[in-house]
Amino acid sequence: MNIVQCNAVSKSYGNVAALDEVTFSIKQDTITGIIGRNGAGKTTLLKLIAGYWKHSKGDIHVFSENPFNSLTVSANMIYIDDQMTFPDAMPLHSILTEAARFYPNWDAKLAKRLFDYFSFHPNQFHDHLSKGKKSTFNTIIGLASRCALTIFDEPTTGMDEAVRNDFYRALLRDYIVAPRTILISSHHLNEIEHLLEDVLLIDRGRVKLHLSIDALQQYAIGVTGNQAVLSQWANDQEILFSKDDGENSLFLVVRNNVSKEKMDQLLGLGIKPTSISPAELCLYMTQLKKGGIDDVFRDA
Amino acid sequence: MHIIFGFMPIIIVVALVIIAVFIGLKVGRSKKTRGNKSLYLLVGYGFLLVLSTILYYLLPVAAEDPTQKIDVTQIPNLSMEAYEGKLANVDEKYITQKWTFPFEGNQLNIEEYWGNGDVIDVYYGTRKNTNEIEVLLYETPLIIGESFDASEIRIAPKVSLEDDRLLIQHPDAGNIQLSQFKNEFPFRQFLKGSKGDLFYSADLDWDSDYYGDRVIYIRVPARVQLESNVDEQ
Amino acid sequence: MSFATPKLIDIVKKQFLFKWKGYRPFFTNLVILQAIAIIFSLGGIGSSSHGREGVNVSESIYSADFVLAFTMLWAFIVAILLTSKAYREADFVFITNRFTAQLANVAFLFTISVIGAITAILSRNLLWMITYFSSDNITFVKEAALHPSEYVMGGIATILYVFLFSAVGYLLGSIVQMNKMFAFILPVVFIALLILFGMQEQYLLLWLHEFYYQEDSFIWWFVKTGFTATAFFIASFYLLNRQEVSK
Secondary structure, three states, X not given: OEEEEEEEEEEEEOOEEEEXXXXXXXXXXXXXXXXXXXXXXXXXXXXXXXXXXXXXXXXXXXXXXXXXXXXXXXXXXXEEOOOOXXXXXXXXXXXXXHHHHHXXXXXXXXXXHHHHXXXXXXXXXXXXXXXXXXXXXXXXXXXHOOOOEEEEEXXXXXXXXXXXXXXXXXXXXXXXXXXXXXXXXXOOHHHHHHHOOEEEEEEOOEEEEEEEHHHHHOOEEEEEEXXXXXXXXXXXXXXXXXXXXXXXXXXXXXXXXXXHXXXXXXXXXXXXXXXXXXXXXXXXXXXXXXXXXXXXXXXX | OHXXXXXXXXXXXXXXXXXXXXXXXXXXXXXXXXXXXXXXXXHHHHHHHHHHHHHHHHOOOEEEOOOOOOOHHHOOOHHHHHHOOOHHHOOHHHEEEEEEEEOOOOEEEEEEEOOOOOOOEEEEEXXXXXXXEEEEEEEOOOEEOOOEEOHHHOOOOEEEEEXXXXXXXXXXXXXXXXXXXXOOHHHHHOOOOOOOOOOOOOOOOHHHHEEOOEEEEEEXXXXXXXXXXXXXX | OOOOOOOHHHHHHHHHHHHHHHOOHHHHHHHHXXXXXXXXXXXXXXXXXXXXXXXXXXXXXXXXXXXXXXXXXXHHHHHHHHXXXXXHHHHOXXXXXXXHHHHHHHHHHHHHHHHHHHHHHHHHHHHHHXXXXXXXXXXXXXXXXXXXXXXXXXXXXXXXXXXXXXXXXXXXXXXXXXXXXXXXXXXXXXXXXXXXXXXXXXXXXXXXXXXXXXXXXXXXXXXXXXXXXXXXXXXXXXXXXXXXXXX
């Protein structure tokens, strides 16, 4: 059962495409990390899924419906980010009361415990909270609402490390109690890696990868060696990233489907492949230029 | 461009209101009025409104009861009666004050002094077989509008006799301040007949709606010669 | 597997209650505004004085017209605010779609119109009470009591006038949400219309006055006003239903 189904979905503003023919699907009861650099289109994608924004082209289905103006989607989905606006006049405790009225699966006990754990005061006002506290409060709503589709868009903005870890732990534990489909966007994968089952890597409005974390771990290997020799070796390989380290040294990230024969060749050259962690892989695959920031400083 | 100037007062009022609204909004957003406090304020205000409404209907404050129209056709016209010399025929209940002075002389000087109000017309008559001067104040009720009896507001003249001088001090005008509370314009819109305009004009048109007058009637022994500081009527 | 679709009406109810609780500061504004209007009205909306028959009569006419006018503008501005970004975003925090959010807005605007209208009508008595207790020699003249049917018609008319203004505000707000340029264009167009119509001796405001206020038949007036308000809301629905909630 796919909760989210996108077929060639585009979203553009004038001539600029924020999302360009994105196709993927999200299975029920999975935690998927939406990973990408700033401006890659993570938020755009999530807002389309939430039905806040309207896609320009393609098909998007959430719970088998177009999410824009769908009451079904809204009722089974919650979107949490650090921009959530609540009526000015509502103190935190009435926001929780309201959330409980709206969401049938609302876990009041959990909300209350988290609320106390993070030492909120019931009569505080949301817009008086610090950035990190706001984010923390919003995630409480996100967790306690127990929506079939829970979207966290950069939920940890402004949180300190201890709170971030607490949140991740809470998310995981609550997910075990009440499995649901969770989309969580972030630009640093390593922090949320342990939570995720799947990763959807987005770069410049396109889906780069959509794999399980396990697959991602095996997805690529890194090799470093003499530029000429390595280029020669790699010319029939799928190169995901290459970096000229200077002094004739080359670093390559290649797809981990190297044949036994080629691998032996590599070992024969005295080059030992290194493993590439999912976080590193995501970073490499979304570099703007193959040479990285150093290219900017390199003389032409 | 005259039309713009014609609308200037409205535009200024609208601008004032918009400023007031935004001040109101600012206050509304401040910390103090958040949460339940704004509800308490509304409830308190509502209570005040209900209280004032109850008082409005409980307190007997209205002078005019529009359901009780006074029939003025039964009230004599004093000026007319006096002019025709028929004052003596007027019902005695309209004599609201009476002064009598013993007088032996043959010459009476009437001196009138004006106050800060209307002069009451003075008429003369004679009496036989008496040594008394009689001064009568005739008054018919002062009706403003159709049903408001304002007679009590009027101040009586002062009459006294010093030797052979009869002094008449005309009274100051009585003052009355009337307040009328009108229904709001949506109520006025559907009133049968007496529909007001959207912008209510001040004139109540009561100038023509006064009824009631008063005269002073001086009766002296027939032998007495009258002399007045005012031209003879 | 299917996911439950909540009943539309339930969500509208929840949204309405959410607004009712969240937007209470509007009532603080209302009370402050009516208080200001009452102070303005203490001088009376008209006065004259003349003397005859031994009395000087000065008369003042009071009414809560000002209070009502302020209340109408209040509803107008509240409606504009409801269409603004921050308020629409707050709708989307919890379950909604654009349609339910708007239905809840209309219900909310109608509710505040009722509250605004009733407080405005009753404020006349408060005005009276202030006048009564702050002076000793004022004689109050009662107006002819209204027939109950006139009370009902007047009350409904007051509510509907306030509601009509909120509908106008809602439409203008929706148009501005489409493109912020309209925030400048609309007032300019309005003043231009005033001048244009003024030059041809067809005063726009007089025409409106004629069309709505000079209508003596309650039924016809109700149809006209109700139709206008409904049309304005439908137009707003159409405009806002396509708006993205951009955060």
